[in-house]
Amino acid sequence: KNQVEQSPQSLIILEGKNCTLQCNYTVSPFSNLRWYKQDTGRGPVSLTIMTFSENTKSNGRYTATLDADTKQSSLHITASQLSDSASYICVVTGTNRDDKIIFGKGTRLHILP
Amino acid sequence: DADVTQTPRNRITKTGKRIMLECSQTKGHDRMYWYRQDPGLGLRLIYYSFDVKDINKGEISDGYSVSRQAQAKFSLSLESAIPNQTALYFCATSDWGVKETQYFGPGTRLLVL
Numbered sequence: 001k002n003q004v005e006q007s008p009q010s011l012i013i014l015e016g017k018n019c020t021l022q023c024n025y026t027v028s029p030f031s032n033l034r035w036y037k038q039d040t041g042r043g044p045v046s047l048t049i050m051t052f053s054e055n056t057k058s059n060g061r062y063t064a065t066l067d068a069d070t071k072q073s074s075l076h077i078t079a080s081q082l083s084d085s086a087s088y089i090c091v092v093t094g095t096n097r098d099d100k101i102i103f104g105k106g107t108r109l110h111i112l113p
Numbered sequence: 114d115a116d117v118t119q120t121p122r123n124r125i126t127k128t129g130k131r132i133m134l135e136c137s138q139t140k141g142h143d144r145m146y147w148y149r150q151d152p153g154l155g156l157r158l159i160y161y162s163f164d165v166k167d168i169n170k171g172e173i174s175d176g177y178s179v180s181r182q183a184q185a186k187f188s189l190s191l192e193s194a195i196p197n198q199t200a201l202y203f204c205a206t207s208d209w210g211v212k213e214t215q216y217f218g219p220g221t222r223l224l225v226l
Contacts, residue, residue: 032212034215043117044203045217051212105155
């Protein structure tokens with residue numbers, strides 16, 4: 001069964017610190033891997049998208065990496081801000097038309113002042 | 114104006130009632146999706162549509178039905194609402210291609226008493 005596992009489930013860090021969120025997946029072959037940010041009670045918003053041939057993608061203070069050999073991705077947040085408090089969701093799409101878009105359960109990040 | 118809108122934003126209904134959640138998009142995308150989100154479970158796909166004549170069940174379609182009235186409109190119906198359908202419902206749209214990104218609506222919070 002295709003799966004996307006994220007860790008940690010939740011994370012608390014101080015404002016200004018860096019952090020890294022992990023995503024392991026079993027979807028293979030896959031078309032793309034995306035990271036979304038979801039503020040409480042709102043719809044997810046795309047941060048980065050990578051195809052299987054890309055191994056890094058940045059969006060401001062967010063940098064995603066992808067290792068297709070080990071089927072792992074990470075999202076690194078630099079110099080965290082209070083507004084980074086949110087859930088971060090890893091999403092993987094398979095290459096077949098009928099492949100569902102597989103969502104991880106997310107990592108809940110809390111930034112403390 | 115928002116690219117993906119959902120109505121209503123909040124709804125309280127009673128067990129056994131039929132309700133409809135509506136989604137409209139102005140992005141011109143062919144693909145539309147309905148998800149539900151429950152605490153700790155992440156997003157789960159209910160139905161998806163690749164164009165007006167192509168509608169497919171997702172992983173949790175039982176108890177739900179959909180209608181794709183036009184490219185821009187995709188509605189979700191709960192034929193006979195039950196309490197375990199209490200959740201946050203999201204509509205999403207996407208273009209197609211290896212780097213397709215989903216754009217989510219603001220969500221509808223549904224409470225079934």
